[in-house]
Amino acid sequence: MKLLNIIQIVIAVLLVIAITLQSRGGGLSSVFGGSGGVYQTKRGAEKFVFIATIVLAVLFFVISIWHIFI
Numbered sequence: 001m002k003l004l005n006i007i008q009i010v011i012a013v014l015l016v017i018a019i020t021l022q023s024r025g026g027g028l029s030s031v032f033g034g035s036g037g038v039y040q041t042k043r044g045a046e047k048f049v050f051i052a053t054i055v056l057a058v059l060f061f062v063i064s065i066w067h068i069f070i
Contacts, residue, residue: 001070004070008060008063008064008067011059011063012060014052018049018052022053
């Protein structure tokens with residue numbers, strides 16, 4: 001039971017870091033005059049952080065539901 005809590009806390013911290021990294025990257029383009037209306041594909045590290053955010057969110061959700069039923 002304690003291990004489940006520790007895993008959930010670690011995933012939550014990693015999820016916060018991943019979301020923060022994404023919000024910083026998107027905000028800087030508008031500061032230097034970049035338009036937000038142009039669609040660009042994600043590449044390299046940005047794509048990795050995006051996919052990692054999705055995986056961490058799903059893991060956090062599954063562990064939270066599992067924690068409720070235990």
